[in-house]
Amino acid sequence: MDYNLVNQLRSFTLLYAEDEIGIQNNIFEILDCMFKNIYLAKDGEEAYKLYLEKKPDLIITDIKMPKMSGLELVKKIRESNPKVRVIITSAHTDLEYLLDATELHLVKYIVKPITEEKLSLALKAFIDSFENSTIFNLIPLWVYDESKALVKGPREEFILTKKENIFLKMLLVKGRIITYHEIENILWEETSIMTQNALRLFIKNLRKKLPKNILKNIQGTGYRLNI
Structure with a gap:
């Protein structure tokens, strides 16, 4: 797969639900080095428990599984989370399945067999889905416009560098x-x-362009936004 795509995926977590163990193992081998963490489930009920526990960034699920189907799984998740990204895999191409899946706001619907090319296109769509949101409210009177690499406060504006823009969007x-x-x-x-x-200088310069105390250092781990 494309190196840039793999590099982008490494900061995300994945829940993969598939009841056919052979297929699950094959796809896991492809995905294993791409994601920060991968959680595997062999049926819909196990997948839902893992979702509640791990809160993954992306869910890839087969449609037909024991105990709870992929469609039922996603519908249940959508009751409380309309934003988590979902890719559905299925051996079915009939209209009824496609229409049911369309209502769930999927990133992609992959028709089996799952090839590396199909998977690559679906994962690229997952990354691209984050590009739809470009304007964020940080705190009252502070706005971040990702498309313009701009942070705007009540009295001043700051242009972000490429690295700063990517990092703030990721946060x-x-x-x-x-x-x-x-x-x-x-x-x-x-x-x-x-x-x-280099990291200390990068963070110092970024903090000058953000609301006071919004960027918090988690000692020994990394950074998060305090919003």
Whole structure:
């Protein structure tokens, strides 16, 4: 797969539900090195329990599974979470399945057999889905416009560098701690090393462009937004 795509996926977590163990193992081998963590389920009930416990960024699920189907699983999740990204896999191409799946706001519907090309297109669609949101409210009177790389406060505006723009968008979209490892993987070039001084300077400059105390350091782990 494309290196840039794989590099982007490494900061996300995945829940993969598939009752056919052979298929699950094959797809897991492809995905294993791409995601931060992968959680495997062999039926819909197990998948839902893992979803509640792990809160993955992406769910890939087969439609037909024991105990709870993929459609039932996603419908149940959608009752409380309309935003989590979902890819459905299925051996079915008939209109009824497609219409049911369409109502669930999927990233992609993959018709089996699952090839690396189909998977790559679906994962690219997953990454691209985050590009739809470009304007975020940080705190009252502070707005971040990702498309313009701009942070606007009540009295001043700040233009972000490319790295700052990517990092702030990642913090907002993922809504969790971004680890030092993720920062190095995504923001630093493959041929360069993220030194402590380089990271310290990067954070210092970014803080000057954000509301006071909004960027919080989690000692020994990484950074998150305090919003």
